[in-house]
Amino acid sequence: MSLDLMFPQELISLEVSKLLPAELTIRPLASTDYKRGHLDVLSVLSVVNDLGEAAWVNQFHAMRAAPQTYYSLVIIDNASDRIVGVGSIFIERKFLRGLGSVGHIEDIAVDKSQQGKKLGQRIIQALTHMSENSGCYKTILNCSDANIPFYEKCGFVKKENEMVRVV
Numbered sequence: 001m002s003l004d005l006m007f008p009q010e011l012i013s014l015e016v017s018k019l020l021p022a023e024l025t026i027r028p029l030a031s032t033d034y035k036r037g038h039l040d041v042l043s044v045l046s047v048v049n050d051l052g053e054a055a056w057v058n059q060f061h062a063m064r065a066a067p068q069t070y071y072s073l074v075i076i077d078n079a080s081d082r083i084v085g086v087g088s089i090f091i092e093r094k095f096l097r098g099l100g101s102v103g104h105i106e107d108i109a110v111d112k113s114q115q116g117k118k119l120g121q122r123i124i125q126a127l128t129h130m131s132e133n134s135g136c137y138k139t140i141l142n143c144s145d146a147n148i149p150f151y152e153k154c155g156f157v158k159k160e161n162e163m164v165r166v167v
C-alpha cells in the first residue's frame with residue numbers, strides 16, 4: 001500500500017537519496033509515521049509531550065493543508081521500518097527581496113544509535129536543496145554552540161544573534 005505523504009517524493013534530491021546506505025531510505029513524512037517512532041526521534045532534540053496518535057495526525061493534516069509551506073522528512077531503517085532521522089523546513093513568504101522567500105530549517109534529530117554516520121548531514125543537504133529549489137534567497141536555522149561545527153560542515157556560517165522571550 002502506498003504511503004500518504006506530506007509532499008511529493010520528487011522534491012527530495014535523488015543525489016542525496018543515493019548517498020545513503022542501502023538499508024536506509026529518505027522520504028517525506030507520512031500520515032502513519034507516528035507509529036514508526038517519529039516522536040521518539042524528536043525527543044533526542046527536545047521535550048515532546050506526546051498527545052497521542054489522533055492529535056499527531058491532525059497536526060500532520062493541518063501542516064499539509066498550508067500550501068508550499070511545511071516540509072518534514074524522515075530517514076527510515078528499511079529492516080525495522082522505524083524512523084532514525086528527522087528534519088523540517090518551513091518556507092516563509094516575504095514582501096522583501098522582490099516578494100522573496102526564506103527557508104527555515106527546524107527540528108533536526110538523529111537517533112542516538114545512528115549518530116556520526118552522516119545522516120544529519122544528508123538531512124540538511126536534502127532540506128537545503130528543497131529550500132533552494134523553492135527559490136528561497138537564503139536558508140537559516142538556530143542552533144546551540146555545540147552544534148555550530150556540525151552546521152559549518154554542512155556549509156552554513158554564523159551570522160548575527162538569536163533573541164528569545166520565553167513564556
Ligand code: ACO
Pocket residue numbers: 044045105106107108109110111114115116117118119120121122141142143144146147149150153
Ligand atoms: N561537534 C563537532 N562536529 C560535529 C558535531 C558536533 N557536535 N556533530 C556532527 N559533527 C560533524 C561530524 O563529525 C561530521 O564530520 P566529518 O564530515 O568531518 O566526518 C559532520 O559533522 C557530519 O555529521 P553527521 O554524522 O551527519 O552528524 P549526525 O548524523 O550525528 O547528526 C545531529 C548531527 C543532527 C546534530 C545529531 O547529533 C543529533 O541529532 N543531535 C541531537 C539533536 C540536535 O542537537 N539537533 C540539532 C538541533 S538544531 C536544529 O534543529 C536547527
